[in-house]
Amino acid sequence: MQRAFWYTGLVGGGMSLFLTLALVxxxxxxxxxxxSTGSADGGDPDALGHQGEAGxxxxxxxxxxxxxxxxxxxxAPDRSEGELHEIELVMSEQPMTVAAGYEQLVWTFGDEVPxxxxxxxxxxxxxxxxxxxxxxxxxxxxxxxSSMVAWNDxxxxxxPGEELVYEFEAKYAxxxxxxCGTSPALMHIANGMYGMIIVEPAEGLPPVDHEFALVQSExxxxxxxxxxxxxxxxTSGPAPDFVVWNGVANQYADHPIEVPVGETIRVFVLNAxxxxxxxxxxxxxxxxxxxxxxxxxxxxxDGGWGSQAVDLSPAQGAIVEMRFDEDGLYxxxxxxxxxxxxxxxxxxxxxDGGEPMEGGH
Ligand SMILES: [Cu+2]
Numbered sequence: 001m002q003r004a005f006w007y008t009g010l011v012g013g014g015m016s017l018f019l020t021l022a023l024v025x026x027x028x029x030x031x032x033x034x035x036s037t038g039s040a041d042g043g044d045p046d047a048l049g050h051q052g053e054a055g056x057x058x059x060x061x062x063x064x065x066x067x068x069x070x071x072x073x074x075x076a077p078d079r080s081e082g083e084l085h086e087i088e089l090v091m092s093e094q095p096m097t098v099a100a101g102y103e104q105l106v107w108t109f110g111d112e113v114p115x116x117x118x119x120x121x122x123x124x125x126x127x128x129x130x131x132x133x134x135x136x137x138x139x140x141x142x143x144x145x146s147s148m149v150a151w152n153d154x155x156x157x158x159x160p161g162e163e164l165v166y167e168f169e170a171k172y173a174x175x176x177x178x179x180c181g182t183s184p185a186l187m188h189i190a191n192g193m194y195g196m197i198i199v200e201p202a203e204g205l206p207p208v209d210h211e212f213a214l215v216q217s218e219x220x221x222x223x224x225x226x227x228x229x230x231x232x233x234x235t236s237g238p239a240p241d242f243v244v245w246n247g248v249a250n251q252y253a254d255h256p257i258e259v260p261v262g263e264t265i266r267v268f269v270l271n272a273x274x275x276x277x278x279x280x281x282x283x284x285x286x287x288x289x290x291x292x293x294x295x296x297x298x299x300x301x302d303g304g305w306g307s308q309a310v311d312l313s314p315a316q317g318a319i320v321e322m323r324f325d326e327d328g329l330y331x332x333x334x335x336x337x338x339x340x341x342x343x344x345x346x347x348x349x350x351x352d353g354g355e356p357m358e359g360g361h
Contacts, residue, residue, distance in 0.1 A: 058223075060102065060221040060222070060223055060224065060241070061224070062100075062101035062102065063101055063102070063103065063224050064101060066097050066100075066101050066102060066103040066224070067095075067097050067103065068097065068100075069096075069097040069098070069099070069100065069248045069251065070096075070097070070248075071248075071251055071254075071255055072112070072246040072247055072248060072251060074212045074213060074214060074245075074246060074252065074257055074346075075211065075212060075213075076117060076119070076198070076211035076212055076213040076266075076268055077116075077117050077118075077119050077213075078119065079119045079120065079121060079198075079200060079204070080118070080119060080120055080124075082124075083123065083124050083125065084124070084125045084127065085118075085120055085124060085125070085126045085127065086127045086129070087118065087126065087127070087128050087129070088128075088129045088131065089109050089110055089115070089116075089128055089129070089130050089131070089142065090109075090110060090111070090131045090133060091107065091108065091109055091130070091131065091132050091133070091136065091140045091180070091193070092107070092108045092110075092111050092133070092136070093105065093106075093107050093108075093135075093136050093137060093138065094106065094108065094111065095225065096108075096113060096192070096247075097248070098113075098219050098221075098242065098244070098247065098248060098249065099219070099242050099244070099248065099249035099250070099343060100249070100250075102219075102221060102224070102241075102242075102249075103224055103225055104191075104192075104219070104221065104222060104224075104225070104226065104227065104228060105222075105225060105226055105227050106191055106192035106227075106228075107138065107140065107180070107188060107191045107192050107193050107227075108192050108193065109142070109178075109180075109193060109194075109195055110195075112247070113192035113194075113217075113247040114192075114194055114195045114196065114215040114217065114246060114247055114272065115178065115193070115194065115195030116195060117195065117196050117197075117198065117213045117268075118178075118195070118196070118197040118198070119197070119198040119200070120170050120197070120198070120199055120200070121170070121173075121199065121200040121201065121202055121204060122170055122171060122172060122173045122199055122200065122201055122202045123169070123170070123171075123202050124169070124170050124199075125167065125168070125169050125170075126144070126146075126147075126167065126168055126169075126170055126197075127165060127166075127167045128142065128144075128165070128166040128167070129163060129164075129165055130142050130158065130163060130164050130165075130166055131163040132158045132159060132160050132161065132162055132163065133160065133161070134160050134161040135160070136160040137160065138160070138182070138188075139157040139158060139159050139160075139182050140157060140158065140180050140182050140188065140193065141155055141156060141157040141158065141180055141181050141182045142154075142155065142166055142178055142179070142180060142181070143155045143178065143179055143180070143181040144166065144168060144176065144178045144197060145176040145177045145178065145197075145315060146168070146170050146172070146174065146176035146178070146197050146199050147166075147168030147169075147170075148168065148171060149166070149168050151181075154166040154167070154168070155181050157181075157182040157183075170197075170199045172199065172294075173199045173200055173201045173202075173294075174198075174199055174293065174294060174317060175196060175198055175199075175268050175269065175270055175317025175318060175319060176196070176197050176198075176199060176270075176317060177194060177195070177196065177197075177270055177272055177315045177317065178194065178195050178196075178197055179193055179194040179195070179272070180193035180194075184230070185274075186230070186233055186234060186274055186275075187227075187228070187230045187233070189272065189273065189274040190218065190219075190220055190228050190230070190233045190274050191227050191228045192247070194215070194217065194272040194274075195215070195272075196213055196215055196268065196270045196272075196317065198213075198268055205266075205319075208264040208265070208266045208321065209260070209263035209264045209265065210259055210260075210263060210264070210265050210266070211265075211266045211267075211268070212257065212265070212266070212267045212268070213246075213267070213268045213269075213270075214245050214246060214267055214268070214269050214270075214280075214332070214346070215245070215246055215247070215269075215270045215271075215272050216243065216244070216245060216269070216270070216271045216272065216278045216280070216312070216334060216344065217243070217244060217247065217271075217272040217273065217274075218233075218238070218240035218242065218243050218244075218273065218274065218275065218276055219240055219241055219242040219243075219244065219249075219343075220232040220233040220238070220240050220241060221241040221242070233274065233275070238275040238276060240275075240276060240339070240342065241342065242342050242343040243276060243334065243339035243342050243343055243344040244343045244344060245332065245344065245346050248343075249342070249343025250343050250345055250346075251346070252332060252345075252346030252347060253331075253345045253346055253347050256329070256346075256347040256348065256349035256353075257332075257346065257347065257348050257349065258348075258349050259324065259348055259349070259350055260350070260351060261324055261325065261326065261327055261350045261351040262323055262324070262325065263323065264321055264322075264323055265321065265322050265323065265324070265348070266289075266319060266320070266321045267319070267320050267321075267322075268317070268318075268319055269310065269312065269317060269318050269319075269320060270312070270316075270317040271312035271313065271314055271315070271316055271317070272314070272315070273313075273314025273315060274314055275314060276314070276336070276339070277311065277312065277313050277314070277336060278310075278311070278312040278313075278334045278336065279309045279310070279311055279312075279334050279335035279336050280309060280310045280311075280312060280318070280320065280334060280335075281308060281309040281310075281332075281333050281334070281335040282322060282330050282331070282332050282333075282348065283330055283331040283332075283333065284324070284328065284329075284330040284331075285322045285323065285324055285325075285330055286306040286307065286308060286322065287306060287307040287308070287310065287320045287321060287322050288306055288307075288321055288322065288323070289319070289320065289321035290307045290310055290318060290319070290320050290321075291318060291319040292310055292311075292312070292316070292317075292318035292319075293316055293317070293318070299321075307320070309335050324348065324350035324351075326350065326351075326354065327350055327351030327352050327353060327354040328349075328350055328351070328353065328354030328355075329347050329348070329349055329350075329353060329354065330347065330348040330349075330350060331345060331346070331347050331348075332345070332346035332347060332348060333345055333346075
């Protein structure tokens with residue numbers, strides 16, 4: 001029953017969740033900024049379409065007829081078996097609902113944005129067969145940050161109807177980005193061509209109870225059914241229409257990620273950008289383990305240090321671990337709070353979700 005309550009509350013009233021955030025986290029939300037977002041002014045998604053910058057292209061109107069978005073499973077995949085990973089990646093150009101009421105013509109790896117999460121260990125060889133189908137219109141390419149290969153060889157663009165083999169040894173552990181690097185790379189990344197590859201240490205990561213993968217990225221809306229607006233994405237002070245986890249605005253606020261109380265949660269986080277920094281934070285908990293770009297905060301360290309937020313510039317990744325001590329709701333945000341009202345909001349629901357908050361609901 002409580003679950004149904006919270007679902008209703010989260011789906012039907014972004015405002016209530018903002019009150020939750022404000023109350024639980026004592027977070028400073030700019031009232032004017034909140035009032036200008038669709039989430040906070042009564043859930044009218046139309047308002048989100050008017051977040052485009054003054055002087056930029058015409059506002060993109062919400063389309064109530066846009067297909068419902070496809071919920072992305074946030075569960076991290078198991079590590080691939082073996083030491084040679086032969087993977088076919090087909091690049092597609094296809095429609096995708098990136099937020100309720102907004103459909104774009106996106107470019108993908110593997111028919112999804114972000115592309116599939118790949119997971120290997122240090123010392124493994126990854127052999128990617130990259131395919132650009134004849135039905136596509138654009139040249140594309142791939143650049144694995146987990147590789148050490150020449151830009152003008154493996155990362156070359158291929159035309160529709162062509163394919164290439166991109167092979168590398170995963171020499172260093174980390175949470176890495178891969179993306180299309182075809183010029184202009186900003187356009188290809190902003191239009192959906194990015195993903196995460198996890199390289200575990202050679203001996204593997206210690207097991208934990210639950211693992212998730214979250215990729216932060218930005219959408220700079222083009223008109224309905226069109227590619228993104230490259231002019232909007234190119235400004236030196238980028239103002240995305242949406243900042244999202246795993247491709248779709250607010251999907252894990254609409255559909256909270258359920259976890260047990262007290263168990264260890266590991267999240268692989270990547271900021272795919274293309275241009276905005278992330279401050280990854282989960283309201284109501286402290287990260288006891290962080291591995292960010294090779295820097296390790298380990299549980300049990302001298303002094304008992306913990307971490308509240310992990311700063312990730314575009315193309316930086318981290319592994320963070322946490323636990324939830326009480327039944328309840330734990331919002332997932334970038335603590336760059338102007339983006340929380342623009343889709344960068346998810347929720348971990350621990351246990352039964354706790355008691356409904358008094359007032360405001
Ligand atoms: Cu591309």
